[in-house]
Amino acid sequence: QAKYKERGTVLAEDQLAQMSKQLDMFRTNLEEFASKHKQEIRKNPQFRVQFQDMCATIGVDPLASGKGFWSEMLGVGDFYYELGVQIIEVCLALKHRNGGLITLEELQQQVLKGRGKFAQDVSQDDLLRAIKKLKVLGSGFGIIPVGGTVLVQSVPAELNMDHTVVLQLAEKKGFVTVSEIRESLRWETERAKQVLEHLLKEGMAWLDTQAPAEPQYWLPALFTELYSQEITPEEAKEAIP
Amino acid sequence: MDRFSWTTGLLEMGETLVIQQRGVRLSDGEEKVKFDSGVLLLSTHRLIWRDQKNHECCIAVPLSQIVFIEEQAAGIGKSAKIVVHLHPAPSNKEPGPFQSSKYSYIKLSFKEHGQIEFYRRLSEEITQRRWESMPTGQAMQVNKDAQSGRIRAVGIVGIERKLEEKRKETDKNISEAFEDLSKLMEKAKEMVELSKSIANKIKEKQGDITEDETIRFKSYLLSMGIANPVTRETYGSGTQYHMQLAKQLAGILQTPLEERGGIMSLTEVYCLVNRARGLELLSPEDLVNACKMLESLKLPLRLRIFDSGVMVIELQSHNEEEMVAAALETVSEKGSLTADEFAKLVGMSVLLAKERLLLAEKMGHLCRDDSVEGLRFYPNLFLTQS
Numbered sequence: 337q338a339k340y341k342e343r344g345t346v347l348a349e350d351q352l353a354q355m356s357k358q359l360d361m362f363r364t365n366l367e368e369f370a371s372k373h374k375q376e377i378r379k380n381p382q383f384r385v386q387f388q389d390m391c392a393t394i395g396v397d398p399l400a401s402g403k404g405f406w407s408e409m410l411g412v413g414d415f416y417y418e419l420g421v422q423i424i425e426v427c428l429a430l431k432h433r434n435g436g437l438i439t440l441e442e443l444q445q446q447v448l449k450g451r452g453k454f455a456q457d458v459s460q461d462d463l464l465r466a467i468k469k470l471k472v473l474g475s476g477f478g479i480i481p482v483g484g485t486v487l488v489q490s491v492p493a494e495l496n497m498d499h500t501v502v503l504q505l506a507e508k509k510g511f512v513t514v515s516e517i518r519e520s521l522r523w524e525t526e527r528a529k530q531v532l533e534h535l536l537k538e539g540m541a542w543l544d545t546q547a548p549a550e551p552q553y554w555l556p557a558l559f560t561e562l563y564s565q566e567i568t569p570e571e572a573k574e575a576i577p
Numbered sequence: 578m579d580r581f582s583w584t585t586g587l588l589e590m591g592e593t594l595v596i597q598q599r600g601v602r603l604s605d606g607e608e609k610v611k612f613d614s615g616v617l618l619l620s621t622h623r624l625i626w627r628d629q630k631n632h633e634c635c636i637a638v639p640l641s642q643i644v645f646i647e648e649q650a651a652g653i654g655k656s657a658k659i660v661v662h663l664h665p666a667p668s669n670k671e672p673g674p675f676q677s678s679k680y681s682y683i684k685l686s687f688k689e690h691g692q693i694e695f696y697r698r699l700s701e702e703i704t705q706r707r708w709e710s711m712p713t714g715q716a717m718q719v720n721k722d723a724q725s726g727r728i729r730a731v732g733i734v735g736i737e738r739k740l741e742e743k744r745k746e747t748d749k750n751i752s753e754a755f756e757d758l759s760k761l762m763e764k765a766k767e768m769v770e771l772s773k774s775i776a777n778k779i780k781e782k783q784g785d786i787t788e789d790e791t792i793r794f795k796s797y798l799l800s801m802g803i804a805n806p807v808t809r810e811t812y813g814s815g816t817q818y819h820m821q822l823a824k825q826l827a828g829i830l831q832t833p834l835e836e837r838g839g840i841m842s843l844t845e846v847y848c849l850v851n852r853a854r855g856l857e858l859l860s861p862e863d864l865v866n867a868c869k870m871l872e873s874l875k876l877p878l879r880l881r882i883f884d885s886g887v888m889v890i891e892l893q894s895h896n897e898e899e900m901v902a903a904a905l906e907t908v909s910e911k912g913s914l915t916a917d918e919f920a921k922l923v924g925m926s927v928l929l930a931k932e933r934l935l936l937a938e939k940m941g942h943l944c945r946d947d948s949v950e951g952l953r954f955y956p957n958l959f960l961t962q963s
Contacts, residue, residue, distance in 0.1 A: 351775045352790060355797055358771060362764055362801075369761050373754045383751070387758060394766040397802040402860045403818050404802045417858035421848045431927075432917075472861045474888035475844040475928065491928075492885045536949045543949065 363405055370409045377410055381459035387412070388465060399469055419458060419466040422447050427490035429571040435539030436476070436491030437503075437557035440464070443488055446567065463488075483507040487557060493538045498531045503555065511544070511554040578605035579678040580642050580663045582671035586627050586635035588620060591711040595619045596698045599629065599741065600689030602656075606680025612636070616737070617685060619698055622708040624661070636674055638663070643703055648696055649684070657692040659685045659699070765801070772803050792817065820874065822859070822867035827876040829853070830890060834878070839895030842928055843868070843880075843888040883932050884939075901937040905956060908934075908943060913955045 376383045391398050391406075398406035399416050407413025426446045430438060440460050447458060467488060470477040476492030482504045489495065495503075505520055506512035517528040532553050535541035544552040588594060601617035603610060603626055618625040624643075628634035642663050649658040662682045687695070775794060795816045798805055826846075833849060834841055841849075843864065851858045859867075868880040868890060877893045891897065907922060908914050914922070920930035934954045937943040943954040 349790070351771070351778060352793055352797075355768070355771050355775060356793075358768060359797055359800060362768055365761060365764055369757055373757060376751070376754045380751070383754065386755065390758065390762045391765075391802070394762055395769045395803065396765055397804070399860055400802040400804075401799055401818075401863050402858055403799055403863065405800050406802055407860070408857075413860060414856065414858050417851060417860055420861065421851050424844050424848055469861045470844070470847075472865050473843045473847055474882065474886050475842055476886070492887050533949050537947065537952060539951075 363409075366405050366409050370411075374410055377412055378415065378456055381457060381462060384412075384459075385461050388461075399465065415456070416462070416466045416469065419447070419462060420470050422450055423463065423466055423470065423488075424490070425572075426450065426567070427488070429567045431491065432539070432571070434556040435535075435541070436493060437480075437487050437489055437540045437555070439557055440486040440488060442557075450567075460486075491538070493540070498527070499534060502528075502531050502535070506553070506555050507558055510558040511552045513547075513550050513552055515550060578603070578610060578680070578683055579673065579675040580638045580666045580670070580683075581626075581636040581675065582638070582673040584623075584625065584635050584637040584671075586618075586625055586632075586637070589622070592620050592622045592708075595621060595702060596695055597737065598687065598689070598691040598695050600687065600691075601626065602686040602688060604684040604686065605675070605678050606682055606684070608680075610674075612674075614688070617695070619695065619702060621702060621711060624699075640702055640706075640708055642666075646696070646699060646703065648692070656686045656688045657690070658687065659692060659696050661685065768801050769803055772798060772801070776805075816866075819863070819867045819870055822863060823870040823874055823876060826850070826864075826867055826890075827871065827878050830878060831892075834890065834892050834895075838900075838923075838925065839892040840897070840900075840929060841890050842926065843890065845926070846890055883936070885932065885935070887928060887932055889929065889932070897933065897936060898940070900933060901940055901942060904933050904937050905942045908937075908954055909956045913946070913953050915951045915953050917951075919954075 377387060388398070396406075398404065398410070398412055401407065402413045402417065404413070423443065426443060427436070427438060430446070440463060444458065444460055444463055447463065448455075451458070464479065464486070467477055467479060474492075476489060478489040478495075480487040480489060480495065480500055480503060482500075484507065487503060501521060502512060502517060505517065512532075514525060514528045514532070517523055517531075518525060521528075532541060535553065535555075536543060540555065540557065542554045542556060544554055597616055597618040599616050601615055603612035603615070612626060612628065614630070615626045615628045618627070621640075623637045623639050625635065625637040644662040644664055646662070647660040649660055651657040660682055661684075665681070685692075685695075772794075779791075779794075795805065796818065799816050799818060829850060830841070830846065837845075846868075847859070847861060847864055850864070865888070868888075871890075872879050878890050879893055881889050881891055881897070883889070904919070904923075907919065911918070911922075914934075916927055916931035916934055919925075919934060920927040923930065925933075934943060938945060938954065938957075941960050942957055944957045944959065946953045946955060
C-alpha cells in the first residue's frame with residue numbers, strides 16, 4: 337500500500353514540475369506579447385473588452401491579483417485597480433446627494449473629470465469590471481440594471497427585487513408616484529409605500545409633497561440635470577480617508 | 578459622365594473634405610469608362626475622383642448636380658455600388674472628360690469596400706447642402722498658376738497618402754494584436770487544463786500531498802489568475818505572497834488606524850494603500866486575502882466583518898464594544914442622533930458611525946426610530962429604566 341501512496345506523490349510532483357516549466361514558458365510568451373502590444377491594452381477600450389472576454393472564456397481572471405502575470409506584465413491590473421480607487425472616491429463624495437446610487441453615465445463623467453485631460457480614456461465596460469472587483473471589499477458595491485442604463489450602488493443598503501423594479505420604473509422621468517406603481521406593477525398601495533419609504537430612509541429618494549396631483553418620489557441618481565455638477569471641495573474631503 | 582469637369586483636386590477656401598475612399602471605379606451609366614481605379618473624395622461642395630496611378634488625372638462634379646442616390650448591393654464577383662443620378666450639365670460647365678453622355682446617372686464601384694460609410698456621408702451632405710452657405714472662391718478654381726498649383730497638389734496628395742498609411746498601419750497593428758492575443762490565450766488555456774488535472778490528482782490522493790506542494794500549487798494558480806479548483810477558495814488565498822502582504826499592511830496601517838480611532842473600512846484601506854503605492858497596486862482580492870491572515874499571523878491588526886457585510890480593519894487594542902459605551906453617552910447627551918449626526922460629532926465616516934450605532938443597538942444600549950425622516954437612535958430606556 338505504501339508503494340501506491342508513493343506513486344501518487346510522484347505523479348503529482350511530476351505534474352507540478354511540468355506546470356512550473358510551462359509557467360516559465362508562458363511568462364516568456366506573455367512578456368513578448370506585452371512588449372509588442374502593451375500600449376494597445378492601455379489605449380484601446382475595445383481591445384480590453386476582447387482581452388477580458390477571452391480570459392473569462394478560458395477560466396482565467398487577469399484581475400484577481402496584482403501579483404498575477406497579467407497584472408505584472410501587461411499592467412492591466414494597475415489600470416483597473418486605480419480605477420477602483422477613483423470610483424470609490426467619486427461615490428463617497430456624492431453619497432450625501434444621491435444616497436449611494438449613481439448612474440453609470442454620471443459615474444463615468446465624474447471619473448473622467450477627476451482623471452484629467454491627459455489620462456487614458458475609460459469606457460463603461462472598464463468601470464463595470466472595476467466595480468465587480470470592488471464588491472469583495474464588503475462596502476456594498478453592486479450593479480442594478482434599470483431600463484436604458486445601469487445604476488451603481490455603493491452603500492451596503494439592502495435593495496431587493498421590489499426596490500429594483502421601482503427604480504426601473506422611475507428611470508424614465510427621474511421620479512415615480514404611488515399611482516404609477518399601482519398601475520404599472522399592479523401592487524397594493526401598502527407594498528408600494530413600503531418600497532418608497534425604504535428608498536427615502538436610505539437617502540436614495542426625496543419626497544416632493546408639493547407636487548400637483550400626488551406626492552412624487554424623486555431619485556437624485558436619475559436627475560439628468562444634476563449630472564456633471566462639480567464635486568465641491570467639502571464633498572471631496574469626505575471622499576479621501 | 579458629361580457632368581464632370583477637370584480639376585486640380587485642390588480644395589477651395591470654405592470647402593472641407595468629408596470622407597475619401599480608395600479603390601473606386603466610375604462608370605458612365607451602365608458603360609465602363611477608363612476611370613478604373615481611383616480615390617473618391619467627398620467634400621462639402623463636390624464629389625472628386627482622382628486616378629490612383631496618375632494623380633494629374635482628376636475630375637469633379639458639384640454636389641448641387643445630384644438629384645438623388647441609390648445603393649446597389651454587392652454580388653458574386655461584383656462590388657457594391659452607389660448610383661448617382663444627376664441633373665443635366667449646365668451650359669457654363671468647365672470642360673471635362675466627356676462632352677456628352679446618353680446616361681443621366683453614374684455608378685461608383687467600391688472595389689475596396691467603404692460604400693456604407695461613404696453613402697451615409699454623401700446622403701448627409703446632399704441633405705445639408707452646406708455648399709449653399711459656404712460659397713467658394715470661383716476665381717481660385719480658374720487660377721491655373723502652375724507653380725503654386727503643383728506644390729499644393731503635392732501637399733494634399735502627401736497628406737492623403739500619410740493618412741492612408743497611418744490608417745493601414747493602425748489596422749495592421751490591431752489585427753496583429755488580436756492574432757497574437759488569440760495565440761496567447763491558447764497557451765493560457767493549456768495552463769488551465771493542467772491545473773485542473775493536478776487538482777484532480779490532489780482530490781484523489783486525499784491529503785497525501787505535502788504542505789510544500791500545496792503552497793507551490795497555490796502560487797502557480799495565483800500567477801495565472803486561476804481559481805483554486807480543489808478548495809474553490811477565492812483566488813490565491815493563503816499564499817506566501819499574501820502572508821508577506823499581511824505583514825506589510827500591519828506596518829503601513831498602524832499610524833493611519835491610530836489617527837482614525839482605531840478602525841477603518843476595507844474600502845478606506847484599499848484607497849489609502851493604493852494611493853501610497855502609485856504602481857503595482859493591490860487588487861481588492863489581494864487585500865481581502867491578506868487581511869484574512871492577520872489574526873493567524875498574530876499581527877496587531879485584525880479583520881472584522883459586521884452583520885451588514887461591511888468589512889473593517891481594527892487595531893487589536895481597539896475594542897468596539899468599549900466604543901459603544903462612549904457612543905451611548907454621546908447619544909444620551911444629545912437625546913437622539915442619526916448616523917450622519919453622530920459621524921459629524923465624533924469625526925468618523927458615516928459608514929462606520931452607522932455600524933457602531935447598529936452594534937450598540939444589537940447590544941441593547943440603543944433603540945431605533947425608523948421613519949421617513951431617517952434612522953434615529955435613542956438610548957434604550959426600556960433597559961435602563963425597568
